[in-house]
Amino acid sequence: MTDAVAPAGAVRALWVYLGASPLLWLLLTVGVYAVALRLQRALQGSPWANPVLLSVATLVAVLAATGTPYATYFDGAQFVHFLLGTATVALAVPLRRQWAEVKAALAPAAITLIAGNVAGALVAMGIVRLWGAPRELIASIAPRGVTAPVAMAVAERVGGLPSLTAVLVIASGILGATMATPLLNVLHVRDWAARGLAVGMAAHGIGTARAFQVHPVAGTFAGVAMAVSTLLTSALVPWLVPLFT
Amino acid sequence: MLEALATLLAFQLLGEAAAHLSGWPIPGPVLGMAALFVAWPALPRLHARLHTVADTLLANFGLLFVPAGVGVMLHAGLIALWWAPLLVGVVASTAVTMALAAWLFSRLRGATPRD
Numbered sequence: 001m002t003d004a005v006a007p008a009g010a011v012r013a014l015w016v017y018l019g020a021s022p023l024l025w026l027l028l029t030v031g032v033y034a035v036a037l038r039l040q041r042a043l044q045g046s047p048w049a050n051p052v053l054l055s056v057a058t059l060v061a062v063l064a065a066t067g068t069p070y071a072t073y074f075d076g077a078q079f080v081h082f083l084l085g086t087a088t089v090a091l092a093v094p095l096r097r098q099w100a101e102v103k104a105a106l107a108p109a110a111i112t113l114i115a116g117n118v119a120g121a122l123v124a125m126g127i128v129r130l131w132g133a134p135r136e137l138i139a140s141i142a143p144r145g146v147t148a149p150v151a152m153a154v155a156e157r158v159g160g161l162p163s164l165t166a167v168l169v170i171a172s173g174i175l176g177a178t179m180a181t182p183l184l185n186v187l188h189v190r191d192w193a194a195r196g197l198a199v200g201m202a203a204h205g206i207g208t209a210r211a212f213q214v215h216p217v218a219g220t221f222a223g224v225a226m227a228v229s230t231l232l233t234s235a236l237v238p239w240l241v242p243l244f245t
Numbered sequence: 246m247l248e249a250l251a252t253l254l255a256f257q258l259l260g261e262a263a264a265h266l267s268g269w270p271i272p273g274p275v276l277g278m279a280a281l282f283v284a285w286p287a288l289p290r291l292h293a294r295l296h297t298v299a300d301t302l303l304a305n306f307g308l309l310f311v312p313a314g315v316g317v318m319l320h321a322g323l324i325a326l327w328w329a330p331l332l333v334g335v336v337a338s339t340a341v342t343m344a345l346a347a348w349l350f351s352r353l354r355g356a357t358p359r360d
Contacts, residue, residue, distance in 0.1 A: 033308045052307045056314040063318060070319055077312030084309045086250075086302065088274035089257045092281035093299035108353035112346050120342035124334040131330035137323065141334050145342055148310040153272030163316030164324070168335055170314070176339045183340060189347040191354070198347035202339045205306060225346075234275040 019068060025076030032058050047177040047210060052148075052170050084149040088230075091147075095227040102224045109197065113225060116201050117232045118240070120145045125244040135245040136161055142241050144168040146233040147204040147226060154234050158241040169204065176203025177210035192217040200225030249294035253302075256281040 018024045036051035036058070043049045063073055074081070095102075102109060124141045139160030143151040148169045155165035180199045189195055192215045199207040200222030208226050212219030260277025269276075288295070302309075317324070324331070 029311055033311055052311060052314060055311045059315045060318045070316055080309060081312040085257050085274040086253050087306055087309055089253050089277040089281055090299035090302045092278045093295050095282060096285050108350055111353060112350040115349055116342045116346035119345050120338040123341045124338035127334040127337055128330045133327050133330050137327055144335060150275055152313055157272060161320055163313050164320050166310050166314040167317045171335050172339045175336055183343060184347055187344055189351055191351045194347045194351040197350050198343045201346050202343035234271050
């Protein structure tokens with residue numbers, strides 16, 4: 001903040017008052033996200049214009065520029081944060097809606113989902129471990145394949161850093177949604193159900209949104225894979241992390 | 246709408262209590278989700294309202310993890326030090342998961358490639 005503007009004193013006094021109130025940070029969280037969402041729609045839903053990534057980057061820049069500590073910001077943002085757990089419980093509803101389709105391919109889907117979730121967690125933890133990173137980073141990357149609120153809750157339970165996990169989850173989603181079509185074409189996977197399952201599992205919600213853009217069958221299976229992976233990863237990862245730390 | 250929201254909160258509370266009492270390393274809300282999934286057939290009166298509330302919450306899923314994501318600023322030093330293994334780990338595990346899942350699922354279904 002500079003003193004170049006004439007009424008700087010008054011602005012500063014107002015800032016000191018508002019900057020300390022939860023309302024300002026609650027409003028900024030919701031407002032910045034709404035603008036980021038519009039931007040992504042304007043770019044035809046490009047996975048690179050991820051609204052969560054854009055919002056986090058914008059808010060971090062605002063906090064850094066104004067010298068606001070994260071704790072002050074979180075006093076306001078916690079009201080949004082609280083709903084994460086409630087939304088996680090709500091994931092049971094779409095899973096119930098798609099249950100008939102899941103049941104029809106239950107055994108192959110279950111084996112694939114277990115193998116894929118375990119393999120993904122082992123590869124991620126193995127690389128970070130071999131690189132010599134500290135244990136909280138190993139615990140933070142382990143649940144990177146599932147939807148953010150669940151991954152963050154798992155990270156918290158296994159001694160990781162939930163906010164770092166959130167960023168890694170978003171990165172996985174964007175990368176997975178972007179690499180899906182070229183990777184699966186190279187592997188000659190033409191079954192839409194298999195393609196959807198793979199994307200929903202590797203890239204959670206962002207991958208599922210992408211799968212629905214490509215083919216409805218792929219989208220349905222991606223949604224199912226995301227929901228079941230959520231349960232599997234949170235059940236399996238906490239037992240796998242101690243092997244690496 | 247309020248009954249559905251109260252139902253979600255009740256299952257969240259149930260999940261938290263189960264996680265706490267069992268000592269399992271599974272997050273409370275995930276246990277709550279599993280409990281709601283199991284209890285679903287017993288709550289037919291609430292289905293329509295639960296669909297509405299769940300769809301509203303999940304349509305704005307992204308917003309809900311912004312506050313925690315901003316917390317990454319607390320770990321800027323760690324990330325500056327370890328960005329390379331984190332990036333390689335994310336790229337490799339995403340690719341391996343996707344390739345393995347697509348291959349295994351088409352194999353297990355005995356599916357001839359279909360379009």
